[in-house]
Amino acid sequence: MALTYKESRLVKDTIPALREHGERITTIFYKNMLRDNPELNNYFNSVNQKNGRQPRALTSVILNFASNITNIAELIPKFERMCNKHCSLGIQPEHYEIVGKYLIRAFGEVLGPAMTPAVRAAWEKAYWLLAKMLMGREAQLYREFDDWKSWRKFKIDRVVPESEDIYSFYLVPQDGKKLPEFLPGQYVSVRIQGPEGYLQSRQYSLSEAWREDYYRISVKRDEGSQFSNSVSRSYLHPGVVSNILIDRMPAGSVVELSHPCGEFFLDINNGSSTMPLVLISAGVGVTPMVCIANTVTKQQPGRPISWIHGSRSSVPFQDHIAQMRRSNANFRINIFKTQLADRDIVGVTYNYDFRMDLAKVDPEDLFLQNSSTEYYICGPEQFMLEMSDYLKAQGVPAARVKFELFSTGDLAFQHQ
Ligand SMILES: Cc1cc2nc3c(=O)[nH]c(=O)nc-3n(C[C@H](O)[C@H](O)[C@H](O)COP(=O)(O)OP(=O)(O)OC[C@H]3O[C@@H](n4cnc5c(N)ncnc54)[C@H](O)[C@@H]3O)c2cc1C
Ligand code: HEM
Missing domain, CATH: 3.40.50.80 (Nucleotide-binding domain of ferredoxin-NADP reductase (FNR) module)
Incomplete structure (x- = not known):
């Protein structure tokens, strides 16, 4: 149900303070949510948590949504990228309960006494308005995935270098079933075991036109940022998944893939x-x-x-x-x-x-x-x-x- 005029005023009046403390919100929100629900680490890119990119993106969408709450129709096309990303990562409706709870709690910590019961109720309503729109679109995308709704095992059939730092991986489904068509430009998420004990997923564009027997992705080694000082020359934080794929996943290794997704495509x-x-x-x-x-x-x-x-x-x-x-x-x-x-x-x-x-x-x-x-x-x-x-x-x-x-x-x- 839409927000009343009074509710939308209450939400809008708190936006400047929330924007000002955006960094603090995202830190509190993720720290508490991942501490209480460690299994969610399997969904999030650990690096984007550390550099704050993803938490910032989420908060920015919510605040943008709340600022434009009387004009939602215009925002809908902009949800495509995140809904596709969510489906590619297997995000489900029950996850929205958890995110909502910890996000509103973080808003409360930042707003202090300004988070009155009426403001909290208005924010909960605004969050669920947005969450339901996203969940609705995601349900539609999941339906289009037919019987490939979760992670599917693929064997790396061969690895071919395409340049000094880009390698193509030819991926064959272990179940031997025909692969669904996708639109050129779309991507898959690849999931592997990460070094910190959790699963890690990254997106890779499909780099070959659709075929029913294999998908191809082409991965660039992310060497990380280089730093040097008078004594040593070293690399800072090499990318996690690209380096594991290139260095430790030869032909014969198995990775998990989700159904092709993405709003960047040629129809x-x-x-x-x-x-x-x-x-x-x-x-x-x-x-x-x-x-x-x-x-x-x-x-x-x-x-x-x-x-x-x-x-x-x-x-x-x-x-x-x-x-x-x-x-x-x-x-x-x-x-x-x-x-x-x-x-x-x-x-x-x-x-x-x-x-x-x-x-x-x-x-x-x-x-x-x-x-x-x-x-x-x-x-x-x-x-x-x-x-x-x-x-x-x-x-x-x-x-x-x-x-x-x-x-x-x-x-x-x-x-x-
Ligand atoms: C839609 C889409 C399509 C894509 N298609 C392709 C594709 O076709 N081919 C391709 O190669 N890539 C593609 N990517 C990028 C890919 O998903 C990965 O982001 C990329 O491979 C790097 O992942 P990684 O795990 O190696 O690096 P990550 O571990 O995610 O690290 C990313 C960067 O963060 C830095 N970093 C690491 N740790 C820290 C830290 N603690 N603090 C600060 N910074 C840190 C690293 O130096 C690195 O530069 C695509 C991404 C998207 C969203
Ligand atoms: C209203 C609720 C939500 C909003 C507004 C939101 C917003 C976003 C945005 C903007 C992105 C970045 C998309 C991009 O790559 O450009 C994103 C990615 C992501 N979201 Fe959400 N999200 C919401 C709910 C959830 C829920 C419930 C979960 C599951 C716990 C979730 C998990 C993720 C993950 C794992 C990513 C990818 C992170 C990464 O690659 O670093 N999101 N979301």
């Missing part, structure tokens, strides 16, 4: 084969683009594709890209990188100054004149913002530009 049935597609990626952001490009070249071979990629030195999937370039006259490619390599692809436009600059790309390769062109961008957050700013300045409407963020937090919310 091939919803676009004519003449609508140009511009794929803009940097680094490991190449992975969903390979899947999209492979799917389109198979199913809509006449569709113009322009792929613009930024890499440090070696280009992942180099041979595959060269093959696509050779066999498809509608496939254009521009590559930005720092160093020349001896195996550059014939017929590709190279730009050796690393930072991608769309102004340096032939305007025809951006299909700016065509009002149906769709743009897909994947890479570091700052890179995606720069690319989208450029497109916006050229008059491309936001509705034709899609982003995939490879970390936690909702770009749409952060930049609204």
Whole structure:
């Protein structure tokens, strides 16, 4: 049931104080919730708890929701990313009880005497309004998963290097059953045993067009931030899951996967084969683009594709890209990188100054004149913002530009 005018006032009046103490709320909330419910550590990325990214994202969504409580319809499309993430991680309605309890308790600690019984009741109502919307959408997504609703065991059939730090894993279901179709651009969550005794899951875009016998993901080694001092040169906090997968999970190892998910995809049935597609990626952001490009070249071979990629030195999937370039006259490619390599692809436009600059790309390769062109961008957050700013300045409407963020937090919310 919607909030009354009085309830929504009570909620809104506390928002400035809650925003001001956002960090404290998230610390109290997660500390208490995970202490009392340690099994939830199996769902959360331990690193995002330490760096505060996920707790901040959750609190920011709740406060945004509460500030716009009289205008909820506009927010609904922005829930897609988190609902897909929740379903990919197996979040269930009973978890919302726990989160609600500890979140409102943390609000109470921060607000002190301002958290009167009436304010608490209004916040509980607001939380459940949001929670029910999310649970409703998640129930719908789970229904679409048919009989693959939980974690499914996959054997790593082979591991193939794609560049100096990206490895493709070919994953075959142990139950031998046919794999469901997914939309190019979507991801799976991969779950393994983490070093701190809990299970750890991460998302990986499917990097090959759908096949019924295996899925492919391509994982970049996250070396962590480098630090150096006068005595030693070392690495600080190498990424947990990527390093375990690459170093300790050879062919024959078993991992768990959840059903493909995600709101960053190309709906091939919803676009004519003449609508140009511009794929803009940097680094490991190449992975969903390979899947999209492979799917389109198979199913809509006449569709113009322009792929613009930024890499440090070696280009992942180099041979595959060269093959696509050779066999498809509608496939254009521009590559930005720092160093020349001896195996550059014939017929590709190279730009050796690393930072991608769309102004340096032939305007025809951006299909700016065509009002149906769709743009897909994947890479570091700052890179995606720069690319989208450029497109916006050229008059491309936001509705034709899609982003995939490879970390936690909702770009749409952060930049609204
Ligand atoms: C939708 C989606 C699709 C994705 N697709 C791909 C893909 O196709 N390929 C791919 O390689 N990745 C992809 N990712 C990213 C992937 O999910 C992981 O985030 C990535 O592999 C790093 O995970 P990790 O466990 O190795 O690193 P984590 O352990 O999660 O660490 C991440 C970063 O945090 C730092 N860190 C670690 N410990 C600490 C600490 N205590 N304090 C502060 N910082 C710390 C590390 O240095 C590291 O840089 C995708 C992500 C999303 C959301
Ligand atoms: C109203 C309630 C909730 C809100 C507003 C919310 C919001 C969010 C947001 C914004 C994200 C980040 C999505 C992204 O990657 O961009 C997220 C991720 C996540 N949420 Fe929720 N969430 C809610 C409830 C829950 C519940 C009940 C659970 C289960 C205990 C849960 C577990 C998670 C997990 C495990 C992640 C991924 C964390 C990571 O990868 O670091 N959430 N949520």
